[in-house]
Amino acid sequence: MIKVLFWSNIGLMLFMYFIYPIAIFIIARIMGKEPQKEEITPFLSLIIPMHNEEQVARQKIENILSLEYPKEQLEIIFALDNCTDKTQEIISQYRDQRIKIFDSKERLGKVAAMNEAVPLARGEIIIFSDANSMNQTDTIKKIVRNFADKSVGCVSGRLCYIDADTNAIGKGENLYWKYETFIKNQESRLGKLLITNGSIQAIRKELYPYPDPEIADDFSIPLLVQAKGYKVLYEPEAIVSELATQNIKEEFQQKVRIVSQGLKGAIKLRKDLLKLSPLGLFELMFHKVLRWFGPFFMLTIFLSNLALIRQLLYFYLFLAQAIFYLFSLIGFLLRNSSRINFFYIPFYFNMINFASLAACYHFLKSGETRIWDKADSTRANKNKELHLESHA
Secondary structure, X not given: OHHHHHHHHHHHHHHHHHHHHHHHHHHHHHHOOOOOOOOOOOOEEEEEEEOOOOOOHHHHHHHHHOOOOOHHXXXXXXXXXXOOOOHHHHXXXXXXXXXXXXXXXXXXXHHHHHHHHHHHOOOOEEEEEOOOOEEOOOHHHHHHHHHHOOOEEEEEEEEXXXXXXXXXXXXHHXXXXXXXXXXXXXXXXXXXXXXXXOOEEEEEHHHOOOOOOOOOHHHHHHHHHHHOOOEEEEEEEEEEEEEOOOOHHHHHHHHHHHHHHHHHHHHHOHHXXXXXOHHHHHHHHHHHHXXXXXXXXXXXXXXXXXXXXXXXXXXXXXXXXXXXXXXXXHHHHOOOOOOOHHHHHHHHHHHHHHHHHHXXXXXHHOOOOOOOOOOHHHOOOOOOOOOEEEEO
């Protein structure tokens, strides 16, 4: 029985992280196809939810006003979530007729602000963008061309990180998202991108699902669009950039938030998720749901291995685990170094799994997932030279 526990949990971990990417790659090569794109210029509504973003508000506006898209075909809506700093004052200094400000008098969270702003939008296509995400000049042109295909309902762009290699957190996140980008490309070929990127995502207004404010928009929107039978795509040429998280506390809190909202989303949207195709359910289970419970699989592997340690094979396997966790500890101790080589890989892997464990505890204890503080380190020094690394 103990051996069954040990090997079945190892099998789950191997399938999630190694076999699933291979399987979805093969499926995409057999069943997938490249999307049909055309240069189109429908009327767009660009919505930017903000809460106390005075650090980046001016740069964000200047960035938006520099976008290459017909001015008469673009409106810009700043959805302010009860800002108490100078964000609204800064935006109001710009007299561009395309700019609109919606100000909520109560802080309800990002998704609630989005839900309030969408009815004000006149665009056929709505593009959501985070305050600290800076577009390339052709970003919205690149993302919109996918909507020439009427079967496409939602499109996610590509987030790139600035200064991703200055510490273990940035390096780990950069490597992790290169891995994720590979998977996203395969899912997109199938028209079934599982998770979008909240920093840059577009949707047909008629399909906007007004998601529950306690569920992350990059989780709920693509799944609900898929459940309606529309394609969800990844557009790697629609690029925005952000500063990489610079400290472990912010990165850890971010991962806890993502998993907590995912858990709540899976429960609240369970009826809608059952409308997904078998392939969509396969992606959801092995790309997301089982990963949230990864730390429990890891704990089971460790304890069952310990119970079998008197057998020579299991002794060496336990030793391998011990070395892996030792390397993770070294990576933690050297997390602020730019020369820690491969130690950041086990460190980052264990960090995100520990965050999943904390998220499960947080979810069971309180269930609150709506409002989270932003990572301040991703708002500083935005004018430095860009060193971009890919993030799906």
